[in-house]
Amino acid sequence: TDIAFVLGTRPEIIKLAPVIQACERRGIEYVIVHTGQHYSDSLDSVFFDQLDLPDPDYDLAVGSGSHGEQTAEMLVGVERALEETAPEVVLVQGDTNSVLAGALAASKMDTELGHVEAGLRSFDREMPEETNRVLADHVADYHFPPTDRSKGYLLREGISAFRITVTGNTVVDAVERNLDIAREKSTVVADLDLDDSRFFLLTAHRAENVDDEERFRGLLEGAQRAGDAHDADVVYPMHPRSRSRVEEFGIDLPPRVRAVEPLEYLDFLQAAASADLILTDSGGVQEEACVLGVPCVTMRDNTERPETVDAGANRLSSCDPGRIERSVAAMLGASDWENPFGDGDAAERILEALPVEAPSTEVPQ
Template identity: 70%
Template sequence: MNDGADETDLAIVLGTRPEIIKLAPILRECLRTETEFTLVHTGQHYSDSLDSVFFDRLELPDPDYNLGVGSGSHAEQTGEMLIEVGRVLERESPEVVLVQGDTNSVLAGALATSKLDAKLGHVEAGLRSFDREMPEETNRVIADHVADYLFAPTEESKENLLREGIPESRVTVTGNTVVDALYRNREIARRKSTVLSDHGLEGREYFLMTVHRAENVDEESRFRKILEGADRAAARHSVEIIYPIHPRARDRLDRFGIDVSDRIRLVEPLDYLDFLRLEASASVILTDSGGVQEEACVLGVPCVTMRDSTERPETVSVGANRLSSCDPDRIVRTVGEMLRTDLDWENPFGDGTAGERILREVAPQTERVRQ
């Protein structure tokens, strides 16, 4: 952490739960190696149940800055973050700034850094859904093209970057920090989490579902189709679906007047360890989350992605994941196929040392500043 000085070598910008989880291995590596860093939290997830509790549960240091941006349109949110992150970076004068993923926080951090005398590192670079209607796709493409260090999780993501004309000298294949996080935390979750008993669940006897992306929940007909397909799949296999519901999705249920089937149990957003325990013990995971696709793959749990495309094609290639779109018939069919699939696929996301590799790449830059 920053010791209060006005300058630091490394700044890390994050704003959402997935970013906290995936940057945690890098934060821990900074602490282990006594690397000076400043942690900037934009506050993009403004619900404590989704966000700040993770710092406590994951035993991470509190942010040096919490900008508290909160909700708003994409333009409003990104604009406010850009102003506030820019002010922090000007004050701290880091040599390197790290961002992770494809959120508005990433876009703001990347643009703010590109205007300053600092180098940008993009963790999880090169992911592509090839769907420009997704705001996340725009965010990740822009971040990649202004970054100086591109930390690609797989060879496939590296090839995406090279096809776009990014010099190979900027790209390092590191594996994905999601593996680091899962290896560290799945045993802790097994020991500490009581979520299964709290909800009266037995392992492998339920489906887990996450649906929150704007393209799925903001369009009423699409959201209704997804819920119908999930409900029919649960009925066919005589199981219950556990749905930790994002505030955005709950708001849309209320706005659209959607009555959810009794087979779909809505629960409040869960902290990371509880959610990880639910993931590891589910028979199938239905999701529209990129991070959950990765986690399911690493945990050995079959996944059905209720989207038209995925920026994690490696999960499909190894047989851990299939796309169902929002079509109810296709959701039912794909769930059945994944329940019958072999579970011996190879993890394509590395060996759990991505955080160490990433910090090793940026450390020479920060070391030169101290000398």
């Protein structure tokens, strides 16, 4: 096997799909090792279907658990899968516990590791994602930062320039490939009765926000005030983590905020592209908003995607209701910026930089 893709969550499936499809086009052999960190259909299998991905070769079915337990179980399972398949290179994407487990397993087995979306930094070590991405970068052999800025962070941490290829973000490849299909096929805007109204799209699932009752209530109140101020519905496809916190804290959603099930990728793209503004604490959604030309307010204290803020596409509001309302007022209507995340050929650049080649199809003389 040339490449083992280790993945486990919604954003990894979406952002590795372009690389997997590029392997198909080039005839590069690969296996998919799914950790099972995400397992609900709406966070997992629906993306394999919509993105035309083959079923995983391994499903480790690790599921939810404490960070230590979850990561440890994945490490055991990924090691076994790598022993059986002996890939030339392991590829991981992003900053989840699945990434950490894949990176550690590859490094312990002395298999080369490539990190897609390397070099992102929030400089907030309280986020589990920050630790995961720093550790993955420091055991990786091939680094694929999306921008020069993330390359700069890697260099500053002592990572050699010859290991680094700036590729752009594969999120652009995915948007370019799927946006027209979404426009054609998705009926989400009509289904949610949003045709004739102004609406904001809200996603919030990050542990430091939704596991903290005060912050969670604050961001919902901010969304409510912004919706009221601009006569906009706020549609909230709710991650299961957030859904269980709403129940646990006994939160009644404010009237402007309409919770719906997590959306399929094409529906999400179509809803995002059609929204007047996006409120989020997601990493990938900050990028997509920027790529789609939709203004974004990020309900966090920091971001590992500062390129979006510098471009004028995004503003940080924390979870303070007043700041959210003011940030929405400031961002609404903005749309004129340059996409800092590349031209949609990130997947091809990644494969070019790896020591893998398709078998020769030339007929011997």
